[in-house]
Amino acid sequence: MATFDFLIQGLWVAAQPMNLLYALIGVTLGTAVGVLPGIGPALTVALLLPVTYQLDPAGSLIMFAGIYYGGMYGGSTTSILLNTPGESASIVTALEGNKMARAGRGGPALATAAIGSFVAGLIATLGLAFIAPYIVKLALVFGPREYFALMVLAFVTVSSAFGDSTLRGLTALFVGLALSVVGIDQLTGQARLSFGVPELLDGIEVTTLAVAMFAIGETLFIAAQGEKGPDKVEAVRGSVWMSKLDWARSWKPWLRGTLIGFPIGAMPAGGAEIGTFLSYAAEKKLAKHPEEFGHGAIEGVAGPEAANNASAAGTLVPLLTLGLPTTATAAIMLAGFQQYGLQPGPLLFATNPQLVWGLIASLLIANFMLLVLNLPLIGLWVKLLTIPKPWLYAGILLFATLGTIGANPSVYELGMLLAFGLLGYAMRVFGYPIAPVVVGLILGPLAEQQLRRALAISQGDISVLFTSPIAAVLLVIAAAALIVPLILRARGRGEVLSQLAANED
């Protein structure tokens, strides 16, 4: 029952007035930014990272968790009312939710999304709390080669297993890995790829890259599409409360979505979107009225939305216990930890249990706050959707640069922002995914460290990487995740995979 004790302790940390305030600010900002069209949770977290610079680690991570969950809630509102999902994990929600909104049932759609997210968030966070200690124990037997194999698996799943092209996914990943080599080598202190530029010795800032790729790249891309006429915001007509029938049709999908989403998020298998697609398919199969799907079936909102939030909580399992980010959002969260010199992983549970458990407990609290914040105040969030595009994107760039300037007010850092923004734009034009670059940049140095440790122990014998059973199994799975999609695409079955494309989250 140690978990329970820790959780109570964590709740005590999270329930301190200042921490409650941080959580409240976090969920409010997270929802507000998450609602804005075109901004997913990854960008939300990256944009709001500087707001937390001046706080103590516990307070800032609690605010962070609030921002993360808030961004997820906000995203579903956008996709239901605007049909332009702010994040790939909300695509399915948009499918049915927007149809419901057009049919005048926007209220119940928002309600089932919010309550479903709440139920899923609650169960999944508890799942996180109870599973984490076991994974931490498992992680303690992991040596460098097992970690390296795990990271290879994460690289493959993030870059090439999903999306519409193995080539472009891998290219994006290796661009990120190449960028990760820039700077001083961690083990020998030698400068690599810095070309005598002193600013490059510190390496490339993850937040700068993420903000540039997601915010500036996206803004440029949207601007370059020219005038396409305004998107139509569906007004929320009628009550936001669900009828008895809505409840009866929603609760099972919520639970099923949670069960599907959480394990997928918890595995180092990337994105939340896979869970949402599986949940959608499951609900369609199980529904009493499958013909309603495509015309606004409430099950099609309830299930995927629950799956989405459950896997969002699930991605925190590898992040907190292994220090392994499997989504762009998690990668930026990891950057948030690193700004305090904290490295998530099994050691953090031992050295800083208050912080970890305070964070987990604050996720529960943030979840409650979001439910209260979302249902009655929905009208307020909807107003954010009506901001005209020029002001919206001007504001996004204002805050994007604000974060960079706040972290490091130098011409050089803004130059990096501009350069990577242009790179992000070009990658969007040519259909390259963005998330692998960010994950490659942050995970690259960690993977390199583990690889070199493993090889140093074996005195350069590469076969050591495959001779541990755990590492061998992980590498085989990674190889399968690389090869199977290639074969599927070659046989023209690629559509399914490209639908599962992990782009933003």
Added chain:
Amino acid sequence: MTKGHNPSTSTRRPDRAALFIAAVLAAIAGLIFWDVSRLAGAAGYSQVGPTTVPYAIACCLAALAVWTIFAAFRNDFPERERQEIAPVIWIVAGLAAQMLLLKVAGFSIATGILFALTARGFGKRKLWFSLPVGIALCFAVWVIFAKLLQLSLPAGPLEHLFF
């Protein structure tokens, strides 16, 4: 050979943009090789040193460049939508202006210009309106973040006028 085949797939020339991307990837790989070769000899007794991973990454990038060339000849890249260049230039100009003016003019004015030029890129032509609005907004942001949240945002003449 049926008559209904799609001519665009069989007669199109190789995708020039994709060939360019392949060249860029190859160039990055070459750059890594060149830079890291200077570090040679630093490897420890296990032959694994700071050069091992960069070499591996460079090899993979070179392989990806070759793969991209194949993809270019098979026209594997997705259809690209037509891109409007003017808005992109407005926004890049805004970012460049902010970058260059930040130290001289302070946060509010520099970022206000970025704000106005971005809005211009999205079709708000009235710069005489959006520029003051942008500067006022950025000044409010500066007060909140620099004064309340203690973020170090550069101050310029406008900020010094008030604080």
